[in-house]
Amino acid sequence: MTAQKPGLHPRNRHRSRYDMAALCQSSPQLAAFIVQTPAGEPSVNFADPQAVKALNKALLAHYYGVAQWDIPEGFLCPPVPGRADYIHHLADLLAEDRDGAVPTQATVLDVGTGANLIYPLIGVAEYGWRFTGSEIDAQAFASAQAIINANPGLSRAIRLRRQKSPSAILDGVIHKNEQYDATLCNPPFHDSAEAARAGSERKRRNLGLTQEAGLNFGGQQRELWCEGGEVAFIKTMIAESKGFARQVKWFTSLVSRGDNLPLLYRALSEAGAVKVVKKEMAQGQKQSRFIAWTFMTDSQRRRG
Template sequence: MKPAQTSAHNTPPQAKTNTLHPNNPHHGRYDLAALVKTLPELKGFIIQTPKGEASIAFANAKAVVCLNKALLKHFYGIDQWTLPQGFLCPPIPGRADYIHHIADLLQQRPVNRQALPIKALDIGTGANLIYPIIAHRALNWEMVGSEVSPSALKHAQKLIDAHPLLQNIQLRQQKRPEHIFNSIIQTGEYFDITLCNPPFFRSQDEANAQAARKWRNLKGAKSSSVRNFGGQQQELWCEGGELAFLRSMIDESVHYAKQVGWFTSIVSNLNHVPPLKKELKKRKVPHIQVLEMSQGQKHTHILAWSFQA
């Protein structure tokens, strides 16, 4: 099947600026005709822009979910993807970009692991299961996803059960929300890499304020604090926000230094990178990298660290 050309969820198909990872298949415009052919129901969510070009009704949460269904079916062979109402619906191009960027780090892993399948741990996999799907289908990684929410975990397992292609993905519930790796990484277990898109906000009010700003930027949309991409509390906010979450992750990573090749996480706020690097240097972490991801005007960073030579 010929790949469709895609862009980020909040970038209209006519956007030309895009610096996704070269291995990411989601460059350029969405090929809406190809996506509709793959998933005919997407046609009902296509609108005409003032310039007369076809686009997706991004202000409509159902349209965003339907777009993801089309992308996952078209590119990754997942034909029964669903999402419970209110849960986070992440943009596929950006999630794929993270996977391909951290795949580059694995070229630096010890030579004696070259012959083994890559094993990765996704922290906070959510009901959408996006990272395990992309990593397993695009790169054939062995994936383990951890999740605090029993309802999110239950739905993610339904997605696995519905697709023979996903049977090798394992899920584990984190029953101690104050921990990240503790009780998830098992004795004697080794992961080549971990990944995470941490809760960004410090409170529900902060998340709602950001959602309201996005609605104001969507032309023709009424002002609202409702998120068109959804999101539960554990997906969007936590005490102390992103910075506190990642400091906890760094603290716990010390105890699993010999069981993980690379620890990685998205860092949405660039101002958080210096204090996090300072935390890592305090612990004498020998390898620290900061990778930039860009999608049009949006820039995020990946913080990666390794205790291994």
């Protein structure tokens, strides 16, 4: 019997233990990073950034048909199973407006797509959706574009748009007369550089690393923190979302801390959101969630 990871979405391809032999076949580079666990099972050293990146390359190649994927050193190397969960739960949300049928032609805006382009890659492979990825960082933008260019077919499904204003999120990215089924976002959750460093220190200690070892897959400043943390970021997005109330069916964002929800619910109420939904997610012991809000009635979303 294959052990399953608790809490992952039923359609998540990563519910079972990794088949390292199959992953190595899809991405031979991974073989150099395989180690044995104390129980004698093949794994990788999750404290080694190169091993984590090699595992991600293999997962994307094996499950999502992404033959070429890379990120610059020091940029966020995302956990693929958790990112896939967001996509699948978002699919369920969109299906609720279509009598349970997941749309195959959905248009989605990925706010801050990052150097790794992870959400569009999964969403295109799983559901055939079309993505616009916004990004403010020049190096991250170039990395995401390089992934698109290196994989035939992706340019038909994913386009990138540069966010030029550091104070804007949706403004300047969603163009006049454009329509989106949904937005998604993994906002920076720390409220200062100090808090981000403390988070990296905790992760370092949990992985058994020395302070000198560094955590060069932990992420860049814009990926990790912003003034006011995720509450300030999402509240800005909520305020801006009112201006696109008839262009986007569902605005969504991850919320890393559950105790931030009351502040966000209050902001959504003040903004006049017609409907607010919370989707709970879990991967092992880690609890996560995203909130979704809309300014359209159920009938308006179904007609669109």
